[in-house]
Amino acid sequence: xxxxxxxxxxxxxxxxxGLAIVEKDDVFQVSYxxxxxxxxxxxxxxxxxxxxxxxxNLVQSVVDxxxxxxxxxxxxxxxxxxxxxxxxxxWESPDDFPHPIxxxxxxxxxxxxxTHETTQLCLEILDDQILGAERVLDVGTGSGILGITALxxxxxxxxxxxxxxxxxxxxxxxxxxxxxHSGFNLQITETPLLNSPYDLMVVNIIKARLFPILPSYFxxxxxxGKVIVSGLLLTEDQETRELLSQSPWKILKxxxxxxxxxxxxxxx
Ligand SMILES: C[S@@+](CC[C@H](N)C(=O)[O-])C[C@H]1O[C@@H](n2cnc3c(N)ncnc32)[C@H](O)[C@@H]1O
Numbered sequence: 001x002x003x004x005x006x007x008x009x010x011x012x013x014x015x016x017x018g019l020a021i022v023e024k025d026d027v028f029q030v031s032y033x034x035x036x037x038x039x040x041x042x043x044x045x046x047x048x049x050x051x052x053x054x055x056x057n058l059v060q061s062v063v064d065x066x067x068x069x070x071x072x073x074x075x076x077x078x079x080x081x082x083x084x085x086x087x088x089x090x091w092e093s094p095d096d097f098p099h100p101i102x103x104x105x106x107x108x109x110x111x112x113x114x115t116h117e118t119t120q121l122c123l124e125i126l127d128d129q130i131l132g133a134e135r136v137l138d139v140g141t142g143s144g145i146l147g148i149t150a151l152x153x154x155x156x157x158x159x160x161x162x163x164x165x166x167x168x169x170x171x172x173x174x175x176x177x178x179x180x181h182s183g184f185n186l187q188i189t190e191t192p193l194l195n196s197p198y199d200l201m202v203v204n205i206i207k208a209r210l211f212p213i214l215p216s217y218f219x220x221x222x223x224x225g226k227v228i229v230s231g232l233l234l235t236e237d238q239e240t241r242e243l244l245s246q247s248p249w250k251i252l253k254x255x256x257x258x259x260x261x262x263x264x265x266x267x268x
Contacts, residue, residue: 001026001049001056007233007259009056012048014111015208016041019166022075022107022115029075033166034062072107079114081123087114087145090177101127101152104177105143110167112143118204118230121255121262122146125228126202129264130155134199137161137220139213140231141186144171146202148178155200157183161192197222204230204262211243218247221267230262237261 001009003026010021010028018030030045032038042060049056063071072089078097079087086099090106103123107113114120126146130136132154138147139161147158160171165188175184187193201221203210210231221227227249232240234256240263244251249265256262 001028002053005053005056009049009052011206011233013045014206016045019110019164021111022072022113024075029071031063076105076107076113076115079120081114081120082127085123085127085149087123089113101149103145103149103152104174105145106170106173106177108143108170108173110143110164110170112141112145114145117257117260118262119145121257121260122202122204122228122230123149125255125262125264126150126153129200129226129228135159135195137194137196137198137201137217139201139203139217140205140209141171142167142204144174144184144186146204147184148174148180150200150202151180151183152178155183158185159192159195159198160184160186162186162188163190164188194220196220198225200226200228202228202230206231207233207236207239211239214243215246218249221249223267225267227265227267228262229265230260232261232263233259234261235259 013030022029032041046058076089078092084099085101086097087103090104094102105113112119126149130150130153134155136150136155136158138158141147141160141162147160150158168188171186198221248268250268251263252266253264254261
């Protein structure tokens with residue numbers, strides 16, 4: 001699919017409930033659980049993509065667990081984020097990489113392998129902002145990758161919020177893979193209980209789902225604490241700034257990668 005359409009298509013595919021996205025060259029692969037609504041979702045996606053890019057080639061298949069893993073091995077490679085930090089698929093040997101912080105991920109039905117720009121932007125900012133002993137709020141935890149990174153970097157505690165029950169098993173596998181046995185408190189719910197104020201909050205959710213919930217987190221972080229907001233396209237910058245201007249969060253810096261933008265804010 002043509003590059004200028006790809007991120008828009010991925011955004012739409014995720015908004016339809018896509019659980020896992022992998023990208024390689026000009027191909028992207030999105031997965032949905034197989035249930036009564038799968039055909040409806042796929043036909044909506046097909047119509048949208050054909051309108052967007054009539055030349056796009058669409059392939060649909062049902063994968064069993066073994067092939068699912070093989071697919072992942074073709075797409076999911078070690079992903080260095082900074083000189084300090086690298087994301088590794090579970091089948092790679094950590095000893096082969098010099099980075100002091102190695103986040104190990106089992107790819108599954110949850111977003112957050114570190115291969116997507118929105119995750120990479122959060123990881124890059126977290127690498128700089130976690131200094132040790134922080135209380136962190138991770139909203140839309142997916143695979144758990146951001147909360148796990150915060151703990152590996154020395155945060156004291158992570159409250160991780162997710163509304164998709166399909167992520168739970170993957171989060172638990174990833175905690176195990178990274179040797180994390182305490183400090184990660186997961187709530188799978190639409191109505192989380194917060195232990196505010198936090199020192200740092202990170203959220204990586206696409207606009208359609210983020211904007212309705214973001215104001216309910218405006219008071220979750222202490223004065224002078226930090227907030228990382230990701231999941232937004234560059235074309236959504238103006239609207240995002242307008243929403244953030246209604247919050248007590250002042251934008252300190254923006255970070256971009258391809259079509260995506262993330263915001264590092266400080267609480268006034
Ligand atoms: C783009 S993924 C980010 C995953 C991971 N944090 C990362 O950065 O790779 C967004 C996640 O937010 C979750 N999510 C969407 N709306 C949510 C909400 N209202 N409350 C909690 N989680 C939500 C989705 O299920 C998905 O797992």
